[in-house]
Amino acid sequence: MIDTHAHLYLSNQPMPQLLQQAQSAGVTGIINVATNLQNARLIMAQATDPTLAKQYRMTGEGFWLAATAGVHPCEESVPDDWLTQLEACLADERVVAIGETGLDLARSKVPLGVQLLRLRGHFELARKWGLPVILHCREAAIPFREAVMGWDDVVKIFHCFSEDEAFIQAVDSKLTYYSFTANITYETSMNSRQAVRRLPLNRCMLETDMPYLVPSLHKGKPNQSAYIGEVAHEMARIKGVSFDEVVATTTMVANRVYVRR
Numbered sequence: 001m002i003d004t005h006a007h008l009y010l011s012n013q014p015m016p017q018l019l020q021q022a023q024s025a026g027v028t029g030i031i032n033v034a035t036n037l038q039n040a041r042l043i044m045a046q047a048t049d050p051t052l053a054k055q056y057r058m059t060g061e062g063f064w065l066a067a068t069a070g071v072h073p074c075e076e077s078v079p080d081d082w083l084t085q086l087e088a089c090l091a092d093e094r095v096v097a098i099g100e101t102g103l104d105l106a107r108s109k110v111p112l113g114v115q116l117l118r119l120r121g122h123f124e125l126a127r128k129w130g131l132p133v134i135l136h137c138r139e140a141a142i143p144f145r146e147a148v149m150g151w152d153d154v155v156k157i158f159h160c161f162s163e164d165e166a167f168i169q170a171v172d173s174k175l176t177y178y179s180f181t182a183n184i185t186y187e188t189s190m191n192s193r194q195a196v197r198r199l200p201l202n203r204c205m206l207e208t209d210m211p212y213l214v215p216s217l218h219k220g221k222p223n224q225s226a227y228i229g230e231v232a233h234e235m236a237r238i239k240g241v242s243f244d245e246v247v248a249t250t251t252m253v254a255n256r257v258y259v260r261r
Contacts, residue, residue: 001232001247002029002254003225004179005100005134005159005207008046009039011222012211015046019065022225028251029064030225031258033100033134033159036078037085040069040095047094066258067092070099070122073115073136074108083121090129096258098126099134100159103147106139119147126154132177132257134159145170155257160209162192168199177257179205182215182223185234196238201249205257206231 003022008030011018022030032047034040047067069089071078079085089095101122103115110118126133132155137144141163148156152173161178168178183189184196196204206228214223215230236246 001025001027001206001228002031002251002258003027003208003210003228004031004157004205004254004258005033005181006030006210006225007035007212008032008210008225009042010211011224013222013224018224018226019063022228023063025226025229026247027063027225027228029066029254031066031068031096031254033068033097034070035072035100036075037069037071037082037089040067040086040089043067044069044089044092044094066096067094068097068099068134069095070097070101070134071118072100073102073104073110073118076109078118082118083125086121087125087129090125090131093260095131096260097132097134097157098122098129099157100136101133102136102138103140103144104136104138105143112140112143116143116147123151123154127151131155131260132157136160137163141167157205157257159207160213161195162189163195164191165194165198168195177203177205177253179207180231180235181207181209181213182227182231182234183213184238185216185230193238196235201239201241201246202253204235204250205254206235206246206250 032043044067155175157177159179160181210223232246236243
């Protein structure tokens with residue numbers, strides 16, 4: 001299993017412990033996702049720290065830890081030359097994706113116009129570098145539908161997907177993927193569960209978004225990559241397929257999407 005969206009640096013647990021527990025639970029790779037330029041540099045260093053994990057390129061063999069670089073829509077303090085600094089991060093082969101970025105009209109204090117300009121900047125870099133972009137959408141479905149227009153050649157991953165059928169129809173393309181967290185284990189997350197049921201398995205990926213969104217089974221604890229099996233089991237149950245099929249297919253998709261070519 002590959003945890004395609006984790007924030008390891010936000011956990012209170014020691015990194016070696018988190019990685020050991022993940023490996024013991026059958027996790028073969030983790031994508032440590034940045035939310036600003038500072039933690040992007042931190043996770044780039046962690047991706048090749050020999051005391052944390054043995055580094056593998058995206059071969060599907062062994063255990064690997066990869067990095068992303070991007071600016072979250074809730075990030076208020078961004079330097080004027082943020083786009084230049086972000087591109088400098090992308091030159092590092094440890095970075096396998098851009099993001100997370102996107103639009104947030106629920107919690108962000110950043111004006112929508114600024115969020116849209118930043119999102120466009122991420123898309124432009126994704127196109128230039130041939131990298132996928134990880135997208136956060138929170139109560140921003142309508143502006144997002146317009147924002148993705150014209151970027152069909154960019155690989156897009158909607159993380160922690162929880163939008164409805166109309167949104168899928170508006171943003172979907174052959175290069176669009178949907179990543180699901182343990183919110184699919186919550187009976188109240190109807191949109192996410194319906195999306196799992198409706199979308200082809202080969203367009204889906206697994207994630208924890210740790211330390212957030214812990215599975216129902218571990219309610220009250222901080223989330224971690226070791227719990228991703230709960231997401232896979234619930235996806236299998238919702239889709240009416242085997243756990244092994246979910247693991248095999250989502251791992252294949254992740255290895256295809258998150259690879260530097």
